Amino acid sequence: MLNEAINLEILPEAAGEPERRVRDRGATERAILAAAKGLLAEQGFQNFGINAVARRAGCDKQLIYRYYGGLDGLVEAIGADLGTWVKDRIPEDTGGMFLLTYGDLMERLSLLLLDALRDDPLMRRILAWEISENTEQVRRLSEARSKALALWLERMRGSLAPPKGVDAAAVNAVVIAAIQHLVLAAAAGGQCAGLSLKTSKDWEKAATALKRIVRGVYG
């Protein structure tokens, strides 16, 4: 009778999950990857482990070892999956693309990046992970992320050249740093350096300041 009770719980005849996977390795692999990404996005890297992923994927952790070679391989798979971030995030029309100056471009890109990060919890968690740890795991993931981001920036930039006389690479790095930290701090505590970042009105203020800064450097 104990078995019966367990069966009733375990087998979701018509329960939440639509159908039970049956000996479909591809589907299982996908489920594991999805579980890992979801777990990382929702809980962060603190409680990210083999057991937690397997629990969420609804399978045995042994399969993670078999199919991905452990957590490291799984993390690498997440990194590989990040390649799709670029094309998912490129709006087909970039506002008519009537971008006249490098300043126009950077202002637009800054705001786009801000919004893109604002509603991408997984990317945010990876970013926070990068900053907090320096293991090989994280380094690889970080590389994939920065590559994706760089590719995105390149695609968006087109062929507009930065003005002479300014170290555009350094300036842009500072601007990106600001954007990333604003989003991370907001997601974690709803504020940054005393500036509240909760309502959309708060974000308008931040965006305005950001625009002002970009305009200040690039005219």
Next chain:
Amino acid sequence: MLNEAINLEILPEAAGEPERRVRDRGATERAILAAAKGLLAEQGFQNFGINAVARRAGCDKQLIYRYYGGLDGLVEAIGADLGTWVKDRIPEDTGGMFLLTYGDLMERLSLLLLDALRDDPLMRRILAWEISENTEQVRRLSEARSKALALWLERMRGSLAPPKGVDAAAVNAVVIAAIQHLVLAAAAGGQCAGLSLKTSKDWEKAATALKRIVRGVYG
């Protein structure tokens, strides 16, 4: 004889540690606090736990519960200790204080903050912790940190008023965000958004960009 062997190992007659504390509660409390701060600064918040702190302090974890009421209290004590950060970090002469404009001031403050964070591993770890977690523990510590930083900024600012027409609070928050993220990313991976941040030459470039940005907004 087993006792003898243990004694030889445990009691460092003339071993690494200078002297063994003997029934000095104050010293033990200080040792625990120092161990906690050191551990957090060196290892980060990942392996920060009761056992690790007690191990480093060279005492039983029970004492942490007794003297600090557990990890939470200990973290709070670290936060309280952060109050001294302000006066430790205020240079007596702020360069003669011949600061003419708000732009002069913010440029100077930005660089000072950058340097202050660059060589304060504990503050960096706390910053990273803030961004990665949102527990009550972290929230309190975060509050203490931001209060210390705000006080520091206020002390340094003096009575110079920001120019009208710009949302100085928002702009400054963005600048501070940039500084914090630059330092965190550099400490973790030696770069930020493709910009290498290892050599002092790298940092000069970053500082120049930062100055340019501040000058761009505040003229």
Next chain:
DNA sequence: CCCGTTACTCACCGATTGGTGACAGCGGGG
């Protein structure tokens, strides 16, 4: 000298972690 308070250590608890070896069940190829 004794005795109570204080400072401190030790041994243990249940839970959870990452990791591994053994086993069960289905399916396809010989």
Next chain:
DNA sequence: CCCCGCTGTCACCAATCGGTGAGTAACGGG
């Protein structure tokens, strides 16, 4: 048909975690 390989499950391991209760050793006042 049988058997082998693939998919998936389960039971177990040592280590570590946070947390607690009981016990020990030094100190100080009477």
